[in-house]
Amino acid sequence: MGKILGIIGGGQLGMMIAEAAKKMPNEISEIIVLDPTENCPAAQVGATQIIADFKDKDAIVELSEKSDIITYEIESGDSDILKSVEKNAEINPSPETLRIIQDKYLQKTFLKENNIPVPDFVKIENIEDVKNTLKEYGYPALLKARRDAYDGRGNYKIDSEEMIQEAYDYFKGQKLLLEKFVPFKMEVSVIASRNTKGQIKTYPLVENIHEENILRETIAPARVSEEITKKAELIAEKTMAVLKGAGIFGIEMFVTQDDSIVINEIAPRVHNSGHHSLQSSETSQFEQHLRAILGLELGSTKLIHNTIMYNILGSKEFQGEYKPLEISDEGVFLKMYGKKVSKPLRKLGHFNLVGSKGESIAQLIEKLNTLKDRAAV
Ligand code: ATP
Ligand code: MG
Ligand code: MG
Numbered sequence: 001m002g003k004i005l006g007i008i009g010g011g012q013l014g015m016m017i018a019e020a021a022k023k024m025p026n027e028i029s030e031i032i033v034l035d036p037t038e039n040c041p042a043a044q045v046g047a048t049q050i051i052a053d054f055k056d057k058d059a060i061v062e063l064s065e066k067s068d069i070i071t072y073e074i075e076s077g078d079s080d081i082l083k084s085v086e087k088n089a090e091i092n093p094s095p096e097t098l099r100i101i102q103d104k105y106l107q108k109t110f111l112k113e114n115n116i117p118v119p120d121f122v123k124i125e126n127i128e129d130v131k132n133t134l135k136e137y138g139y140p141a142l143l144k145a146r147r148d149a150y151d152g153r154g155n156y157k158i159d160s161e162e163m164i165q166e167a168y169d170y171f172k173g174q175k176l177l178l179e180k181f182v183p184f185k186m187e188v189s190v191i192a193s194r195n196t197k198g199q200i201k202t203y204p205l206v207e208n209i210h211e212e213n214i215l216r217e218t219i220a221p222a223r224v225s226e227e228i229t230k231k232a233e234l235i236a237e238k239t240m241a242v243l244k245g246a247g248i249f250g251i252e253m254f255v256t257q258d259d260s261i262v263i264n265e266i267a268p269r270v271h272n273s274g275h276h277s278l279q280s281s282e283t284s285q286f287e288q289h290l291r292a293i294l295g296l297e298l299g300s301t302k303l304i305h306n307t308i309m310y311n312i313l314g315s316k317e318f319q320g321e322y323k324p325l326e327i328s329d330e331g332v333f334l335k336m337y338g339k340k341v342s343k344p345l346r347k348l349g350h351f352n353l354v355g356s357k358g359e360s361i362a363q364l365i366e367k368l369n370t371l372k373d374r375a376a377v
Pocket of ligand 3: 265
């Protein structure tokens with residue numbers, strides 16, 4: 001008999017987990033998602049939906065009573081509530097790991113204590129802390145919300161002393177940290193997984209290009225030297241050794257000007273920079289996540305084709321209903337997420353541009369440039 005899988009969050013990540021789960025009918029018999037938006041993307045692919053806020057205690061209790069195993073696509077769930085329902089359903093990654101990761105200050109402190117490199121950072125209690133730390137750090141620096149941030153919406157870059165007040169006011173009472181700006185050469189990430197039995201596998205290092213703090217492109221593999229690749233993989237391994245819990249972890253890193261690696265942040269969930277794996281690997285990150293939390297042998301993470309993932313973002317000038325894109329060129333795998341309404345820079349879909357045998361990244365980039373106009377929503 002398959003298990004009933006509960007997912008907190010039914011956006012595109014929950015949707016792609018649900019799609020992978022549907023291909024494992026022997027292991028998973030039913031999928032239930034908890035999401036506040038009626039007919040969320042995951043519900044559109046066959047998950048049963050509980051419509052409620054991610055932090056709604058009664059809804060989480062209901063989900064735990066109906067599920068055998070629970071996972072999540074967002075890191076903003078209430079780890080205390082999740083801990084309290086562990087008697088009803090197995091939760092992976094564990095609520096304790098979630099508690100550390102979902103708070104950027106606790107996360108960075110944890111990494112630092114384990115000798116894993118992160119940018120310099122301090123906890124901010126008041127505006128004086130910002131002013132004093134900036135005297136030491138210099139400009140620019142980033143004021144960051146400790147919790148509930150995504151797509152850079154919880155970051156404020158401070159370029160000069162005159163900006164301190166507006167940056168501080170922007171966050172209105174949220175808990176904050178201040179972080180040194182890293183003038184990185186490149187952003188890279190490792191998608192790592194561990195199953196409940198302790199087996200670990202990582203996907204090859206990929207390169208991430210952001211626009212206005214939002215991931216726009218992932219290039220697999222990253223265009224870096226073998227030495228940098230090794231360094232990044234070593235840091236990912238070190239991180240997995242100290243971080244508890246089963247599932248996929250997205251480890252975002254910066255390659256600094258002197259070719260060292262520092263971790264930007266970790267996501268305790270499937271990650272946008274792993275979407276290439278839907279076509280580039282034998283095992284997608286979504287299947288791998290399920291294999292990990294079900295305690296199955298992890299699948300191959302080998303990169304079969306050079307691949308570029310391109311995010312389709314809502315236009316900055318438009319908000320409202322839009323027509324989903326259709327692109328069916330050879331080697332292009334488009335996935336729209338079923339969101340009805342476009343908002344500026346909202347993630348509406350992505351496509352993977354998959355290289356045929358021997359096609360180089362440079363050739364794929366050329367191809368991508370011819371597609372970008374048609375990928376505008
Ligand atoms: P995500 O959508 O990945 O969860 P987030 O809202 O948690 O994003 P971060 O990952 O902290 O935000 O930052 C978003 C982007 O801002 C990073 O990918 C990077 O481009 C830039 N950034 C963040 N921190 C720094 C830093 N210390 N120095 C330079 N750039 C930074
Ligand atoms: Mg984040
Ligand atoms: Mg990030």
